[in-house]
Amino acid sequence: MPHKTSTPQQHNAKAERARRLLAGSAVSREDSDDELGYEDLPWEWIYEAQKPREADQNGNGDDEDAAASTKTRRNKPVRATSRTQDQKIIGARMGSFQCQVGDCVLLKAEGEGSKAWVGMICEFAEDETGEKSANVMWFSSEHEITNKHKKRSDFLPNELYISPSWDLNPLESINGKAIIMSDKAFYAKYPSGKVPRKSKEYGKTFICRRGCNTRTATYTEEFVWEDIYHGTEEDVEALIERLKRDTKATRKRQKATKPTEDDEFHARDNVDDEPGTPRKRQKTSTVSTPRKPRTPSKLMTPSHKRVVVKKPLEFTPLGTRILAADHVFSSPFQTARSRLHVSAVPNTLPCREDEFASVYSHLEAAISDGSGACIYISGTPGTGKTATVREVVAQLNASVMEDELDDFIFVEINGMKVADPHQSYSLLWEALKGDRVSPSHALDLLEREFNHPTPRRVPCVVLMDELDQLVTKNQSVMYNFFNWPGLRHSKLIVLAVANTMDLPERTLSNKISSRLGLTRITFPGYTHEQLMKIIQSRLEGVPGNIVDSDAVQFASRKVAAVSGDARRALDICRRAVELAEADALEAEPVPGTPSKSAVKANKGSQPSKTLGKVTIATVKRAINEATTNPLQQCLRGLPLSAKVLLAALIAKTRRTGIAESILGEVLDEAKRMAKMDTGGNMIEFLLKDELAPTNKNMHSTARQYSKDPRVLSMGTSVIDLMEAGIIGLETQKADRTSKIRLSIGEEDVKLAFKDDPEIKNLGF
Numbered sequence: 001m002p003h004k005t006s007t008p009q010q011h012n013a014k015a016e017r018a019r020r021l022l023a024g025s026a027v028s029r030e031d032s033d034d035e036l037g038y039e040d041l042p043w044e045w046i047y048e049a050q051k052p053r054e055a056d057q058n059g060n061g062d063d064e065d066a067a068a069s070t071k072t073r074r075n076k077p078v079r080a081t082s083r084t085q086d087q088k089i090i091g092a093r094m095g096s097f098q099c100q101v102g103d104c105v106l107l108k109a110e111g112e113g114s115k116a117w118v119g120m121i122c123e124f125a126e127d128e129t130g131e132k133s134a135n136v137m138w139f140s141s142e143h144e145i146t147n148k149h150k151k152r153s154d155f156l157p158n159e160l161y162i163s164p165s166w167d168l169n170p171l172e173s174i175n176g177k178a179i180i181m182s183d184k185a186f187y188a189k190y191p192s193g194k195v196p197r198k199s200k201e202y203g204k205t206f207i208c209r210r211g212c213n214t215r216t217a218t219y220t221e222e223f224v225w226e227d228i229y230h231g232t233e234e235d236v237e238a239l240i241e242r243l244k245r246d247t248k249a250t251r252k253r254q255k256a257t258k259p260t261e262d263d264e265f266h267a268r269d270n271v272d273d274e275p276g277t278p279r280k281r282q283k284t285s286t287v288s289t290p291r292k293p294r295t296p297s298k299l300m301t302p303s304h305k306r307v308v309v310k311k312p313l314e315f316t317p318l319g320t321r322i323l324a325a326d327h328v329f330s331s332p333f334q335t336a337r338s339r340l341h342v343s344a345v346p347n348t349l350p351c352r353e354d355e356f357a358s359v360y361s362h363l364e365a366a367i368s369d370g371s372g373a374c375i376y377i378s379g380t381p382g383t384g385k386t387a388t389v390r391e392v393v394a395q396l397n398a399s400v401m402e403d404e405l406d407d408f409i410f411v412e413i414n415g416m417k418v419a420d421p422h423q424s425y426s427l428l429w430e431a432l433k434g435d436r437v438s439p440s441h442a443l444d445l446l447e448r449e450f451n452h453p454t455p456r457r458v459p460c461v462v463l464m465d466e467l468d469q470l471v472t473k474n475q476s477v478m479y480n481f482f483n484w485p486g487l488r489h490s491k492l493i494v495l496a497v498a499n500t501m502d503l504p505e506r507t508l509s510n511k512i513s514s515r516l517g518l519t520r521i522t523f524p525g526y527t528h529e530q531l532m533k534i535i536q537s538r539l540e541g542v543p544g545n546i547v548d549s550d551a552v553q554f555a556s557r558k559v560a561a562v563s564g565d566a567r568r569a570l571d572i573c574r575r576a577v578e579l580a581e582a583d584a585l586e587a588e589p590v591p592g593t594p595s596k597s598a599v600k601a602n603k604g605s606q607p608s609k610t611l612g613k614v615t616i617a618t619v620k621r622a623i624n625e626a627t628t629n630p631l632q633q634c635l636r637g638l639p640l641s642a643k644v645l646l647a648a649l650i651a652k653t654r655r656t657g658i659a660e661s662i663l664g665e666v667l668d669e670a671k672r673m674a675k676m677d678t679g680g681n682m683i684e685f686l687l688k689d690e691l692a693p694t695n696k697n698m699h700s701t702a703r704q705y706s707k708d709p710r711v712l713s714m715g716t717s718v719i720d721l722m723e724a725g726i727i728g729l730e731t732q733k734a735d736r737t738s739k740i741r742l743s744i745g746e747e748d749v750k751l752a753f754k755d756d757p758e759i760k761n762l763g764f
């Protein structure tokens with residue numbers, strides 16, 4: 001490859017750039033001074049027996065100082081992460097260039113021209129594909145410390161901080177050796193404070209006198225580089241220990257007591273730390289992957305399509321007013337209602353301790369290891385899956401605030417809320433980079449992102465809720481989200497939440513899903529005792545003892561008998577509180593006139609002592625209301641064929657785990673169900689008529705067939721159900737290939753048909 005030439009002007013410009021050492025987070029350096037030469041030779045391991053330094057053909061006379069720091073460990077074996085024929089890897093070589101553990105190296109910064117990152121090699125690794133990498137501990141410049149309050153003002157022009165942050169980088173990104181010195185050694189060698197431009201050390205020499213966790217801006221005490229570091233393996237380990245120990249921030253959360261001056265200082269620190277959402281890292285330059293070919297620019301897809309970056313959607317937040325608790329919850333009823341509301345975030349999640357611990361430990365391990373993970377969480381509706389995951393994320397976020405855990409990005413993608421499952425790609429990309437791009441571009445970019453290493457990539461936790469809704473025809477969205485965490489550089493942690501246990505097997509085949517190595521956590525439905533605990537814990541501290549424990553038990557038993565769904569139990573109890581509250585208001589005496597309830601009470605229809613209290617009777621009323629709402633009434637009044645069809649649709653959805661089914665298959669299912677119904681007297685007709693054309697024109701014909709006005713053909717039922725908004729049909733013209741899905745909650749259908757003698761035997 002020809003040597004690059006530059007005009008004098010270009011050279012001056014380059015030199016100027018190089019003089020502005022540490023101008024960004026990466027450092028500038030002369031790219032004409034490439035120690036590795038311009039030929040892309042393959043990288044090779046140096047094994048223990050080969051005594052690498054003796055074979056050093058580097059010919060780089062000025063390298064002596066660079067090597068000085070490693071003198072004491074020459075020929076000493078280093079920690080190895082892979083072995084070949086029982087030989088230990090002690091270094092790596094490309095042509096005449098060699099490096100070992102403990103060496104400080106320059107790594108190319110992608111798209112940054114002459115810029116480079118500086119890191120210390122801590123170990124070598126080779127993956128199953130044969131890709132050779134080095135685990136590098138980063139040096140950071142003061143530009144990376146964004147905390148204005150803690151940023152030091154005494155940094156020197158070419159000072160770097162060694163930081164407790166590591167990344168695996170391919171050996172191809174190594175671009176030469178860096179020389180690290182104490183400030184004293186540096187000024188002794190370069191009294192002017194500048195490395196002469198002609199020197200081979202120009203652009204490669206840095207001062208290091210402190211360690212720093214750049215995220216929290218926590219510094220170690222000042223040290224003398226040459227005292228603490230001679231390049232031995234022990235020195236690397238001691239340095240890592242020192243950094244971990246001394247850059248752990250002592251920041252504590254604000255106490256309820258009067259803040260001290262120190263607390264106030266730290267509280268200021270937290271100003272930009274929005275509670276509940278992990279802070280996003282600033283975008284940083286990236287180390288390039290292989291030196292050749294260059295990876296395409298950020299705004300090009302791997303297929304060289306231009307990416308149109310859309311402006312992020314901007315929301316104008318509504319003004320928020322925080323009302324005092326006393327003001328909002330002026331009565332025990334109001335307090336109870338708000339605590340029982342399903343949108344309230346409970347203080348605790350009783351009966352989910354094991355599931356919480358399991359999700360927490362998997363997530364924490366993946367974030368701190370910087371690895372990917374895919375956790376598949378299943379359980380029927382209302383079993384606390386979403387609530388548990390959100391609580392885990394909130395707690396992990398608190399650990400980040402306490403500097404006990406590395407930063408992570410959190411993004412929630414809800415299958416119910418995305419119009420097209422492919423939008424998930426755009427949402428993930430936006431969470432990672434802040435750019436909104438089309439789904440297909442986002443997919444290209446994500447593919448490239450997860451297949452290539454980037455220094456200091458922040459782990460990303462994705463909650464994919466209502467996964468069933470995201471399953472597309474070719475399963476590509478689900479496959480990608482399950483597959484990416486397994487890619488070595490992705491640091492992607494996917495929490496997939498679905499109602500069915502075996503959705504991956506059903507939709508991706510056993511072979512693929514077992515290769516994906518999902519971690520599975522199942523949330524069982526709540527028992528009535530558990531539902532009682534959940535409700536009682538929400539009511540804790542509500543004054544006035546307004547809910548009888550018998551009433552809570554009654555509601556819990558009723559719900560547990562059907563579904564074990566905490567949402568439904570909470571809804572019933574909240575409604576019961578509303579009814580009791582209305583009773584209490586009614587009972588309030590209006591001056592001069594006896595209240596209606598008082599009259600009722602006097603008549604003995606309701607004992608006055610229960611007025612305004614939630615009793616079993618109040619819960620019964622609430623349940624009754626829930627079961628007599630217009631939707632319930634509509635469902636109960638459906639013709640038998642429509643009921644069988646809905647039962648079949650639910651059975652099918654449950655079996656496949658996919659919200660959408662093919663109409664023809666649902667009709668077949670209905671037929672099977674009908675056959676099972678031994679006592680059914682109208683099923684025979686349904687079977688005959690099942691294949692009748694199902695478009696609108698057949699309405700009247702189908703009705704004519706019917707001997708019983710309650711029985712319509714399946715085809716007519718499909719149309720009627722669609723028009724009532726109970727099911728959704730892909731097209732107006734229903735044929736066997738159309739897709740059909742339930743547009744109301746499965747629970748509503750279950751509740752309506754629970755005691756229906758005609759349908760309850762159909763085994764759905």
Ligand SMILES: Nc1ncnc2c1ncn2[C@@H]1O[C@H](COP(=O)(O)OP(=O)(O)OP(=O)(O)O)[C@@H](O)[C@H]1O
Pocket residue numbers: 341342343344345346348349350351352379380381382383384385386387388498499534566567570
């Ligand atoms: N153990 C619990 N303690 C307190 N509240 C709970 C508990 N489990 C669930 N809940 C509450 O029940 C409601 C439903 O829970 P959540 O949304 O987490 O269920 P889910 O399993 O994700 O349901 P779906 O599959 O329908 O999304 C929420 O209001 C939640 O706070």
